Amino acid sequence: MINNNNNNINKSDKSHPSKDIQSTFGNELLHKKIVVCVTASVACYKTIDLIRLLMRHGAEVFVVMSKTVERFISKDYFVWASGNKVISELSGDLEHILLADYGKSDLVIVYPSTANTIGKFANGIDDTPPTSILSVALGSRIPIVIAPAMHESMHENEIIKENITKLEKKNVIFINPLIEERKAKIADIDVVLKSIITILKKDHCSNVVTLKVDKGYDNNIKFIQKSKDMYSEIKESELKEFFKNKRVLISLGSTIEYIDPIRIVTNTSSGKMGNSLMKNALTFGATVTIVKGFTTSHNKIMNEPCSFPNFKAIDVTTSQQMYDVIIKELRSIKYDIVILAAAVSDFKPSEFSNRKITSDTISLTLTFVPTVKIIDKIKNIFNDLFLVAFKADYEVPVDILLQKSYKKIIDANADLVVANDVGKKDTHIGSDLNEVFLIDKNKNYYHIPIQNKFDVAYNIFKIIYLNMSKS
Template identity: 45%
Template sequence: MSKLVVKKIKKKDHPSLDIVTSKGVELIGKKIVLCVAGSVAAYKAIELARLLMRHGADVTCVTSNAVTKLIQPDYFKWATGNEVITKLTGELEHIRLADYKQSDLVIVYPATANTLGKLANGIDDTPVSTVLTVGFGSKIPILMCLAMHESMYDNLAVKKNIEFLKNKIQFVNPQMVEGKAKAPEPEDVLEIVLKKFGFSSVLKNKKILITAGPTLEYIDPVRVITNISSGKTGVLLASELISAGAKVTIVYGPGNQKPSKGAKVINVTTSKEMFDITKKELKKKFDVVIMAAAASDYTPESVSKSKIKSDKKCLTIRLKKVPKIIEQVKKLQKDTLLVGFKAESNITKSALIKSAQKKMKDVNADIMIANDIGSKYQKNPDRNQILIIDNNKIKSSGWKQKEKIVKLIRKEIEQKLK
């Protein structure tokens, strides 16, 4: 008797997702809710969804009942690869999509006078208006692209609603054509979205190499010497530069942060691996090299092939200095923009500046990021205070979340590349 063999079939991604990142990775990892209101311009929402996806976004459409009379929901599912929200159920779709930090952006395209009025007055009697009410309350950014007859656009009640919302959400100006305030073109909305997430014409297509995270130096097969670097600054910086349009390669030690989507990630463990891989990558041309890793300065002279017995009262381990990766960068690529990091602990600001300036000169860096990782930093490692040193200019960030710190570093890099 033959055996019945049952194979588990892996669920495949929707075929429409093949276009994701085909034009860029600026929006990778970004969840965008596309609310489509009942206007004849709704057909253009298909094109907008596809444009956003081609730059990496994950798009979910929410439609009003009026839209489904113009366009079948399956068309939106075909376009995005995601289920279309046409009604609210026990699945709590409005919470899943628009509650705190559930999505990165809500776009209303096209936005009718009716939808505008409901948001301005807290009315939520359709899937679109309810998603908007939740998103408005949870402070998810909302981008509203108005489309209606010019006479409606000039209506005092409509203008009052726009006035009430103008400093709370972002409007995209309609095109005034043939007596109508027509929805902006999808390409124009895409450009606004890209800029909203940090796109930069200066950084577009720039090739950037980043090292990040700690390294592990083995004493025996199970014991290591390391440091407490999380790799967070390097990973956040990679994400920031990807959103700006750069092509990022990250050589990443064993940090506890998830590497940035959209980056080429090369995982390493030891300082030797990081050194060798970085040197190998530098055979390619990079516009910017950022040495953010907390690579070990020393490694054991010899590594025990077997686990060292734990019965000894005292153990002596001899360490040797490892080569500095940053010292090789300008030797291999003299024209690259080199950004170095210098960390000290519990020293004065003047001593930190002096130390960073010396390192900057020794390695021929263009920008040096200095910070004190002593006791004050250890109390809350998600915050940092850096000094950005550029020749004789010194800028202090003040204590900020690392998400804001990397934006300052990115701006400094942009200024140098202009």
């Protein structure tokens, strides 16, 4: 039972002698963190070989096991095999969150998986360490692989088949067992290794994507996906050293356009992403100015500016005010980085009524005109700063999102565009979570998978650092 120091469970013990075998067969899984869940099948002895094989290809492996596994094999074998602490019981340290929450691991595999574990997982029951890990991983969108092992008659059970189909519809990947001697024998470790490498390569490795997009766009443009390894290993000390002498301006929140003195046109942006960017910039020691529209997120930094001498907040209401303030600020002080994270209104009423429009009016027709495009003006005036724009879209394929974002880079001469789809269930406007794609001038893009907005902002600054340090 591991109940002590589990707050470090997701940190590897690099000094363990078992780590000497890492990358001896290859680097395909280098920097990948894989959680191996072990359930009470007699095939669990084969898990030792899988762990060692994953490590030999570069992976860092953490083992989570059902308590009943110890009827077959001692937990110490898994400690020896992985070189890391093993979880066989959950404690107040929330080991399942530490290992399977947003962005905590690259992949979870159950090897072997019993019919019991499959049934529990398919029906939302998480009463063992492995099923709790699976429950969290499914919610945090970490890839899940299951390798069943049982008798053939159990594998052919219609209820078990239904549970497998149910999970497959949730994008859980099953590696078929070998049917032999009336048994559904667990898949060979070489087959599992190949599957894991393919899955992680698809999710994270560099990839050339040829877009097939709507009319009006270049149908042959190619984007290159960059591996998250390019930024994940950057240390916070590097970021602090780089940003400590930088001036950063961040716009955030939504703007308001008035119809009459009490009626408005706006959007539902919360300002949470901008707040997260601000917090990270201050953490790294940058001098930060925010130009803030309407927000629904509270931040004590804004209410206690005297505690942060390198921080200034300017409140605005309309898109024109935001434009005027940003231009004035950039003319008065030299900024190194401008991040336009505000959700600025694209249109405003062509006319403003000085008096409240009476509710007795039978019908009302409004004409809208475009607002000033702040992003398009910045580099025309201030060409030597690093410009980061945000592009939100609604329920569009990734290729369309990338194409629209690259068009914004061209139109605005931006250095990076942060693109996200606010039509997704988990990353809607106002959510605490986000999933973004960052596109640069060279048609490279980075995918930051779904996680809380503070962590997304942290990774955005890593990619800004990468791009600025190259130029």
